[in-house]
Amino acid sequence: xxxxxxxxxxxxxxxxxxxxxxxxxxxxxxxxxxxxxxxxxxxxxxxxxxxxxxxxxxxxxxxxxxxxxxxxxxxxxxxxxxxxxxxxxxxxxxxxxxxxxxxxxxxxxxxxxxxxxxxxxxxxxxxxxxxxxxxxxxxxxxxxxxxxxxxxxxxxxxxxxxxxxxxxxxxxxxxxxxxxxxxxxxxxxxxxxxxxxxxxxxxxxxxxxxxxxxxxxxxxxxxxxxxxxxxxxxxxxxxxxxxxxxxxxxxxxxxxxxxxxxxxxxxxxxxxxxxxxxxxxxxxxxxxxxxxxxxxxxxxxxxxxxxxxxxxxxxxxxxxxxxxxxxxxxxxxxxxxxxxxxxxxxxxxxxxxxxxxxxxxxxxxxxxxxxxxxxxxxxxxxxxxxxxxxxxxxxxx
Numbered sequence: 001x002x003x004x005x006x007x008x009x010x011x012x013x014x015x016x017x018x019x020x021x022x023x024x025x026x027x028x029x030x031x032x033x034x035x036x037x038x039x040x041x042x043x044x045x046x047x048x049x050x051x052x053x054x055x056x057x058x059x060x061x062x063x064x065x066x067x068x069x070x071x072x073x074x075x076x077x078x079x080x081x082x083x084x085x086x087x088x089x090x091x092x093x094x095x096x097x098x099x100x101x102x103x104x105x106x107x108x109x110x111x112x113x114x115x116x117x118x119x120x121x122x123x124x125x126x127x128x129x130x131x132x133x134x135x136x137x138x139x140x141x142x143x144x145x146x147x148x149x150x151x152x153x154x155x156x157x158x159x160x161x162x163x164x165x166x167x168x169x170x171x172x173x174x175x176x177x178x179x180x181x182x183x184x185x186x187x188x189x190x191x192x193x194x195x196x197x198x199x200x201x202x203x204x205x206x207x208x209x210x211x212x213x214x215x216x217x218x219x220x221x222x223x224x225x226x227x228x229x230x231x232x233x234x235x236x237x238x239x240x241x242x243x244x245x246x247x248x249x250x251x252x253x254x255x256x257x258x259x260x261x262x263x264x265x266x267x268x269x270x271x272x273x274x275x276x277x278x279x280x281x282x283x284x285x286x287x288x289x290x291x292x293x294x295x296x297x298x299x300x301x302x303x304x305x306x307x308x309x310x311x312x313x314x315x316x317x318x319x320x321x322x323x324x325x326x327x328x329x330x331x332x333x334x335x336x337x338x339x340x341x342x343x344x345x346x347x348x349x350x351x352x353x354x355x356x357x358x359x360x361x362x363x364x365x366x367x368x369x370x371x372x373x374x375x376x377x378x379x380x381x382x383x384x385x386x387x388x389x390x391x392x393x394x395x396x397x
Contacts (some may be wrong), residue, residue, distance in 0.1 A: 127177050
């Protein structure tokens with residue numbers, strides 16, 4: 001019988017956990033994931049059948065890249081100008097899907113704008129699938145441990161995790177963000193703090209998740225990681241300024257404000273942003289901004305008193321993020337797989353069922369994060385099988 005060893009922050013063993021504990025729960029896992037796949041196929045099949053690709057989120061990402069290619073980056077955050085591009089290059093639509101990410105991300109979509117929208121959408125689908133393969137590579141130590149439990153378990157997790165499927169269908173960038181976070185966690189496990197900091201900075205196109213992680217790393221005194229993160233952030237900020245010019249900065253922050261603290265009911269339908277169903281504290285406390293801020297501060301303060309855990313940082317970041325849509329829950333795959341590989345219990349593998357079940361039954365999406373957060377609190381130290389620890393720099397020195 002194979003054992004998996006958990007490694008604590010200082011390289012100490014957290015305990016030896018027999019894989020037999022999870023093998024006893026195979027029937028539970030199989031039934032759960034079969035149901036999950038049914039929910040996924042039914043929900044996404046209905047969406048694809050009823051909605052054309054021109055209505056998906058890739059619309060504004062493609063149009064933003066086209067604006068930069070046309071050297072119109074200075075007006076990137078002007079809603080009227082972006083709508084002109086969306087209507088001309090994609091299809092006419094009432095209202096605009098705004099581009100609310102830092103401008104450097106448009107460089108990722110720039111090559112795709114050489115294609116027509118439909119062709120670019122299908123190309124983005126292929127890119128997301130390749131990124132998912134990269135995610136499997138980044139999490140290979142943990143996946144190897146899960147394969148020892150049940151050879152089909154990692155495959156079922158990736159195929160049945162609904163946020164991944166929603167990301168691919170929408171042409172969103174959440175898989176790219178998840179890959180950045182996974183690689184940063186792997187780098188920290190191996191003591192490569194410079195790489196970790198730069199990888200986290202690369203994910204700043206969704207800064208609402210990355211900044212809380214960086215803040216907790218600073219509170220945990222991971223100074224080298226935070227320093228390289230700051231350096232990477234400055235470089236990407238300079239790239240964004242070069243794309244848009246300094247004049248677009250105020251328009252960008254005005255756009256962010258209009259989609260967060262001053263978001264109106266009418267704007268919710270136009271932008272497709274509904275805070276009441278967000279899977280975070282904002283969704284839980286909506287419409288009370290004061291309560292959201294209070295709970296976020298308390299949660300960050302509490303997490304800072306815990307021992308360093310990259311998995312805990314990611315889960316806290318999801319809860320305190322001001323803007324979190326369903327496809328953004330893709331990032332939960334990183335801490336879940338890492339924690340699961342450490343603890344080796346079938347019931348905890350069932351946490352992968354929660355996002356899809358919440359989606360399928362129409363439950364409030366903030367319910368998705370809370371039980372998973374409880375799982376992170378219960379775990380002791382970051383998840384890392386002994387194979388990964390054996391390759392770490394600390395172990396080899």
